[in-house]
Amino acid sequence: MQQKVLVIENSQVSLNLMEKLVHKANLTPIGARSLTEAQYKFSHATPEDYLCAVVGYQLPDAPRGEAIDFTTSAFLPTIVVTDEISNDVRDAVLARDVVDYVPKENNQVYDYIARLLARLDKNRHIGVLVVHGRRGPRAYMASLLYRHNFSVFQVGSAKDAMAALAQRPNIQLVLTDSALPDESGTRFIANLRKLFSKEQLAIIGIADGNSAALSAHFLKSGANDFLRLPFCHEEFLCRIMQNVELMENVESIRSAANTDYLTGLSNRRHFFYTLSMGYQTLPTPHALALLDLDFFKTVNDTHGHDAGDAVLKAVAALLTRHFNDELVARFGGEEFCVYLPQTDADTAIERLEAFRRQVAALKVEVDQGGPLTVTVSIGMTFQPANSIEALLSAADRLLYQAKAQGRNQVCSDS
Template sequence: MKYKILLIEHDGSSLRVLKRVIGKANLEVVIATSLTEARVIFENSTPESFLCAVVDYQLPDAPHGEAIDFAIESFVPVIVITSQTDTDIRDRILSKAVVDYIPKSNAQIYEYLSRLLLRLEKNKQVGVLVVGGNNRSRQHLCELLNRHNFIAYQAGNAESAFALLEQHSNIKLLITDQKLPGTQGVDFVATVRTEYSKEELSIIGTSDDGNASLLANFIKSGANDYLRKPYCHEEFFCRVLQNIEYIEQIEVIRRTANTDYLTGLPNRRHFFSKVSGILRREPACASLALLDLDHFKQLNDTYGHDCGDLVLKESAKLIKKHFADCQFSRFGGEEFCVFLSDMNAEQAFEKLDSFRKLLSDKVFKFRKKSIRCSVSIGLTSAPQAKLERMLTRADEHLYLAKAQGRNRVVADALGVSDAV
């Protein structure tokens, strides 16, 4: 679903800049130059189709922020933009249930708006857990988080918090008060860190205690950050976003390190790590297959490397779908590897052979040309303590599959399956 942004702004030059900024975030812009126009737009729309409203504080028919109240009452998150930067206006804006306010002061501020819009869309998938404090303070924090489209959870004690962490894998940030029933926040953080690393979960400690050493105690116990109460609206969200973006950056780095850049499949290093861990648990049955696309060099020489890349990417999509319940990887070049656990030799053979048929029937379209490609497969179903031994055996079978005419599966003791 592509969300829309309602932009309520009357100044022509600001409109042009804001429209470009919102377009950069790949969002559809719906423009109203007055509160009256905004009302008409909402009469013919559903609030759910809008990610948020970007509202100028001062409009010809709404000079004192009335358009902000209208958008909030319409259940749309509101970002306020204003050329008025005095303290009274700022305090008046932040007293309302707005996402943020942005003064029209410089180009960098508009860059911040673009990032904020992207975040509002991302946040719909991100969970934040609020722990401790009284019911009223937890509810207040959850309301603030909901303004930014976060999925907010709350727990009154450490036991309930652990249960929620276990149930909801989308929780990326935990905000805990120092005062918890039966324990202290710093001790709770230390316990959480025995199960969740800083790369998996960010933690912010909070307290109204003026003791300066408490910040250090939270950090030493494993928290990423600390907020002393009372804190302002803007500081709270800056800390929240900073800590969630840290987790997301780690996820991007990890995904990049574990993924083949061309096909998007797990790479060889990640495959070795995952499968070696499974083999250490000594599964009752396990099979490993090496798959090599036939005559791939000839395909590259005939049609070019762009065509070869297309065949690799489309073949990878088939592997990902067909072996969704298995471990798989691009090993390099035109070679792929699949590990099938909890599957006996006959089942593994049948699954690999059905993939062989699926690929040989596939027609690849490249620049109005129809191209076909087959695959040779070496399969072993003799589990070994070390993955390298299974790979050696599968490679021997793959060599035989190539030598015997390609487009076939050669396995340990199940004979050969080839093209009809």
């Protein structure tokens, strides 16, 4: 079920617009045009169903931000929107424990609100580590991060930070002071970069003082970004959001490069890369299987390429379920590959035979002429080899043998 967002706006036009932004973030808006209406709707719902609130600063029955006090006291992360742009209003809003303050000054702010709503949902799964020798600044930064739904961890030294990173694989962002009790901030960052790339872990340096060279030292040591104390509340959270989104964008690009667009399986390039990075020498015992759908061209010629795509996706889904603990890839066309490390011949044959039978029993629903059935021929090698290319050549010869012997069978060299 989608999480709810409480939207409190005086104007029906503004309320409709905010509800559209909530839908854009794949969330469910619950609208109200006054504080009284919002209190009623919230009291008749389960509070845990709500992700956050979007609140107008001025309402008929809450002219000075009283609705903000209601949502923050209900422990709802609160985004405040205002028609009025003034320092007095800004200061009044930011004096409260809000997620952010967004004046309606141009169209870009609406895109920002949509991104912010989506972030509040995603941030629950992202760990942020705050590393600072003094409790006050550490607690302040943590309090801002908690408002954005991050999973926050606090430590006071580089040693404790390394231990936290080893124990908490969900940590994706580190905020570190320039002068830690046991190590300089730049040395700490340099040590982190030996273990984590910028795509794996974002690092933001935090420092007091006016040294112009300090930011350069941080960045040259491997930091993604730098903030100087005292920082602006809004700048701090914008920098956090930008760094997290940059990491996510890089991961999306990497995933697109490594994934077959149709089936969602790894592609041939990623298959080779994973094996080369995972094994300096290929382990034994092991098995490698090449799988090819029988008479697949007939499916495309008779039923069309949409039907062929449906068959490929159905077989890929079956591969994923059956070999969810192994490396599986689509090599192209109707050909797939499965690598099974530390697997003896009897076990591998049993698993591939079971998969072959499941494919033969598969019925794929298509728009015309369905359901379709298909079979698969499999060539599997168990021979020790110095390279993945040698294994593939052996498996390919066995696959050709399976085709020549009548298809819908497993041929192996065990």
